[in-house]
Amino acid sequence: MRIAPLSLFVSAALLSVSVWAQDTATVTAIESERSEKQAELDRYTQILDKHVAEEARLQAQLELLRQNSSELDKEKNQALDAMNDLYRRLIDDPSIDISSAQLRYQQSVSDHKSNKEDIAMQLAAIASHRKDIEQIRVSKHTLVNTIASLRDQLSTARVERLRNEFTREGTLEVEHTINCKRTETLAACEQRGQQLGLQKATKRFIDQIFANLTEQRIVEPKRHMAGAQVQVVSSHVVGSAFSGQGNYSVNLSVTMRGDVNNSRLCGLLSLDNRFCSEYGTPLAVGYQASYPTTFSDSQLTFNDDVESAERSVPSITTLQPKPEIKSQVLQQSPKDRQVDLTLRSNVYDDEVFIDGVSYGSTKLVVSVPLGSYDIEIRKLGYESYKAKIDVRRARTINAKLIKKPESIAAPTPKSEQQSTPIATKQKVTPNLVENKVVIIPAGTFQMGDLTGNGLANERPVVEKVLSHSYAMQSKEVTVAEFRQFILSTGYQTEAEKGAGCAHYKNGEPIWESEYNWDKPGFEQADNFPVVCVTYEDAKAYANWLSGEKGIQYRLPNEVEWEYAARAGTSSEYPWGNEIGRGLANCGWCGSDWSNKSPAPVGEFSPNNYGLYDTVGNVWEWTQKRASQEDVTVRGGAWNFAPSLARVSTRLALAPDFRANYIGFRLVRER
Structure with a gap:
């Protein structure tokens, strides 16, 4: 069989210039914004490094001042003793000159006082500097969330662009010639020639679609996975003729529209299937493509009669970088x-x-x-x-400091006794709602970024050993539980003292003076996790609960938190490396609360250890080490991107920071 040269005409509809340009402009705009935000994040990182170095310098100066304070205090006491000795001798010998001793003592007092003032000023400078550092850190966290969100938006835009590119419509004109069989009639030869010409048109149409894909280099190797199809909109014979040698030639004009299995688009782009979940069931791993040789007038799956052998699909294995591991x-x-x-x-x-x-x-x-x-x-x-x-x-x-009776130096004025009235509060004995604790077994695990997709502060991976089991609250502390603490103690949170609580508005953390744990800026019920609480607020609750229960409660340290959240797994999330849809409450995770508010605690399935909401809902405070100035929160939140709800993600914040996306849960001591 001889195939005549193919005359290909791609219509304006096939190119779909306007749609393609719009999709590409969207992708390009997102990529550009993400690059700008990444550059901004890099600048903030450099600024933060400089501020941290400056704080270290200020701390070193403070240490010198404190060392000098001891020396000046020693000199002051020696000068005082010398002057007192001269005062005693002056009683018996009025001719003794005590002016030099007085000058020495006056100078030592002045130097010591000046040094105390310098210490106070240095502490104030460090405190101010730390506020700047924490503001930079908050800005960094905002950028990290923005970049992660843009990454999700980019993935969605890429999927939509690919879908539109697969579903383009266009017209092809194809000429095809066959040899009529001796046993078939002219009508049968004519019909067969037109069918084969139509089939070749659909094959060429699919080839043209793949050739014009924006991400052709990524998609082409997975072509067999696409499930690409063609719908024939219309076709007509432009011209046909029989030759004296028994050949039949036909010229067809075929208008077609592409079609694709939308649920497989993510597999073609190597993206998380959640970006395609709205289209249907995700592509199963190991899918075997098939190429049927029949077609209908309305829908054709492309087939090439020249290539009759079926192609096999190899299994795809993603290799992850091996993390550096330290033993501790x-x-x-x-x-x-x-x-x-x-x-x-x-x-x-x-x-x-x-x-x-x-x-x-x-x-x-x-x-x-x-x-x-x-x-x-x-x-x-x-x-x-x-x-x-x-x-x-x-x-x-x-x-209680007692005045020295032996000193005859100029007397120090008596201080006014300051008494602070203590308000008498009625003890409230609430009907405590039990937040069930689960036992976390002892064990060893790899802590940190195991997949290579995390932030810099998640590396290197370190082996951790927990030599004893411990108990952890299965759910985040709720509004009802925190209210019992407030009613029992009269405690006032930092947010309630007038400074308010932070919330996200247009991608930026904004302070709202009216927000607090009872009014966080969204509708909440008693079974919602409490938010707008600082690290110290969480510790105060833990101390109160310890007294109520008669057993010690505290915040979990980072190792305990991650070990419990992993629950024996080594994946990004308790269920695997993809966030899925509707499995947790985080930004763009597909839950009813995503980007709206926290969900009631325990709304989603627990992990293998029986812990709820370790992915998303609210960030959770962890216990800081003595050497730390900042505190780390873990777990992600309802308005943060899914990539920040991974089990190893960690964000550092000031202990007095509070937001309507940060809460906590507690560990119970053995």
Whole structure:
């Protein structure tokens, strides 16, 4: 059989210039915006690195000032002793010149006071600098979420563009010649020639569609997976003729429209199937393409009668980079938990030293890890208050400094006694709603970015060993549970003190002064996770619950959180490496609450350890180490991209940050 040269005419409809241009413009615009945001993120990272380095420099200067404070304090005491000695001698010998001793003492007092002021100024500078750092970090988190969201938008736009490119319509003109068989009539030869010409037109139409795909290099190797088809809109014979040699030639004009199995588009682009879930069932792994040789007038699956052999489809295996692994044994201990230590005294202008380090004057509230501390409160002319205390929970030290009777230096004015009235609160004994705890078994796991898709702070992967089992609340702490704490203690959260709570608006975190745990900016019920709480608010709740239950509750550290969230798996999510649709509450995850609000706790299936909502819903505070200034939240949230709800994703925030997408759950001590 001889095939005549093919005359191909692609209509304007086949090219679908306007649709293609619009789809490509959308993809290009998203790619451009993502590149801009990535460049902005890189700039913020550089700025943050500089700020962190500057903070380290300020801390080093503060340490020098504190070291100098000890020397100046020593000099001041020596000068005072010398001057007091001269005062005593002056009683017996009025001719003694004490001016030099007075000048020395005056200078030592002035130097010591100046150093204290420098320490206070340095602490203020560090505090201000930390606020700048935290603002940069919040901006970085916003950019990370924006970039992740743009990545999802880009995937959606690519799928839509590919779908439109497959469903183009166009007209082909094809000339085809066959040899009539001796046994067939002229009518049968004519019909066969037209059928074969039509079949070749559909094959060429499909070839042309694939050749004109924007992402042809990605899709072509998976052509057998596409399920590409052709719908014949219309066809007519332009011209036909029989030759004296028994050949029949036909010239056909065929108008066709492409069609494709939409659920397979994600497989062609190597994207998460959730971007195609609205089109139907995703393509199954190991799909075997078939090429039927029959067709109808309305729909044709392309076939090439020259290539009669079926092609086999090899299995596709994605190789993931092997992460760097370090071995480290984690010994579980509550030593990293911090509590508030409050120090008061009966004088003003004193100086507090904790383990020999100056922390300023009373009244002073400082957060310290559990442990023993040497406390000293000094004031010139008074006996120093010294005590060694064992800090196991939040406590207050009321120091009473006694005036030195032996000093005959100029007296220090008496301080006005300041008494703070304590409001009497009625003890509320609430009917506690039980947040069931589940036992997390001891074990070993790989912590961090196991797939190579994570953020820089998820690497390197480290092997962690949890030598003991522990108990964790199966659900996030709810609004009802937190309300019981508020009613019982009269506690006031940071958001309720006037500063409000952050929320996302147009992709940026905005502070809303009226938002708090009871009014987070969306409709909530008692079984919603509590939000708009700071790290310290969460710790305060844990301390209260510990007292109510008679057993210690605390925030989980990062290792405990990730180990429990993984629940024996090594994938991005408890169910696999794709987020799917409707399996969790995160931005663009397909749930009823996505990008609207948190969902009621326990709305989705638990992981293998019986924990709910470790993916999405609200970010969860974790316990910070003593050396950390910031605190890490884990798990993603209802308005953050799915790629940020992976089990290893971690975001660092200031302890006093609060937002209507951050909550917590607790660990119960053994």
